[in-house]
Amino acid sequence: MIYLQILANGLALGGLYACIAVGFSLVWGVLNVINLLHGSMIVLGSYIALFAYTTFGIHPFLTVPIAGGIVFALTYALQRGIINRVIAAPVLMTLTLTFGLDLIFNNAMLTAFKADYRKLILENPLGSWSFSGVTLPVDRIAAMALAMLLTLMLFRLLKDSRIGRAIVAVRMDRDAAALMGVDVMKINAITFGIGGFMAGAAGCLLSIIFPISPLNSTVYLGKSFVVCVLGGLGSVPGAIVGGLALGIIESFGAFFLGPEHAVTLAFSLLIVFLIVRPTGLLGKKGYE
């Protein structure tokens, strides 16, 4: 029975991980840029949720579109103004650039919000469900369900909308997409913005579960790396599979090896996957 509980915890965690990583994965796949700002954008989303709740009493679930929108605008502007200038530069340049930008943002958040861990405590928690020995806090399940819903909405957006199909086209072949009349520069910025939206939204959902601090940004960034590599790059189903896999592996790893080895386990998996199966669980050949 304990295993069922661990599995349930892992799945609940995994849904959130998928939402954390899907934007990062999309940006990496489409723009070929590793966005080291991603972790800080998630934390920014959490702070927006915290302030909306403490000053206006808005429930974090309702803040999702607001936080997502704010982070969308911010990341869209950053891409258009700065990152676009080096979009064709070697890996080293884009990595260094986003690292520098992250230093600026993280330091700004540290100055504005201080480094202490804060907690968003809901006044009316929804309690927990319990059936056949498995206990599930309802708030956590709701956050996970919302995370999955957002991720699926992104999936539909990519499949059904004009802009989504343009994004997929750029992901497949940038030059061919440009020849077909897709404005690649615009798609780059929109994709980056969507990555930001998902980060901000995920931050809102995480705010009711995890403590909030600028110091958490590297943790979220690390999770994004692992989920991307596990699931396969740049596709929504890949992020979902990778997120759920990481959630389950971490829960069981914490049970069998102890929670202090969670990071070692996750990163060791990452290296093994990179070497053995760089396309990820769901990836296609040549899509790594």
Next chain:
Amino acid sequence: MRDWLILGVGTLLFGLLALSGDTYLLRLGTMLAMYAVLAMSWNFIGGMTGYPSFATAAFFGLGAYTSAILQAAQMPMAVGWAAAGLVAGGFALLIGLPILRLKGHYFAIASLSIGEILREVVNTSEEITGGGMGMNLPLLRLPPEVQAQAFYLCMLGLAVLTTAVAILVHHGRLGFAFRCIEQNEDAATVLGVDTRTFKTAAFGLSAVFSGVAGAIYGNWVHYIEPLDVFDIMHSVKPLVMVLLGGLGTLFGPIFGAIVFLALEEAVWRNFLGVHAAVLGVLIVAMVLFLPRGLATSFEQIARRFRGKAA
């Protein structure tokens, strides 16, 4: 020949600095020598060979802990330092074989993960490493000024050794192979360059001196902890220095280290609370406006002026 002359004159000039008893100056000098070692080490793999490695912190920390653990077991300092280089180098060869098959972003992330894994392993092996409490290193029974001079000379010696190896590599077969891989790895393979061996050699070279630098650093500051020696900044700073100085050039990394240290010192003095952000602004400005390094940009500007005069 000219390169050896530059190295000799540089060694002499920086060696004279040791005569000064000013501990602040000696501290800066030691930092500079350490940065030069890390930057030149990174240049072997990141600059010459073109693999964006983020593993410098891993080697630095591994060296620091190897030496600290040996010294805790009553081994002499010199043995600890030598072992640090060997362990870091050996580890790089071992881990390099699988991860150097990766390219671009994938290699960057894999190399970054190695430091994260090592840090967590050190953090959790409390019996050997003291975990998050860190480790104290034996104090030397010497007056502070003499200690400052001694550690400065040691770090400078390491920097000179690293530069000497860099000169040999740069003009030798090895450097030629590295540059072939950097330009076009597939073509190099087709022409008969054993890319796997040479890539691994470059990775190993980048680890040995970083490991010794970590060991000397440990004794210099008397105390190491996982968060300090495995800090990702130890991976990023050398890379920034090399970018500043000029990617894949011989003396560029040293030049970059001098400029970086001067900037860092100015920033620390004037903007303590927001030093990370100022550093971020510098990095962003460098990538946007000086993508090919200061030295190369100076050359371009000079050429433009000469062109106008003619």
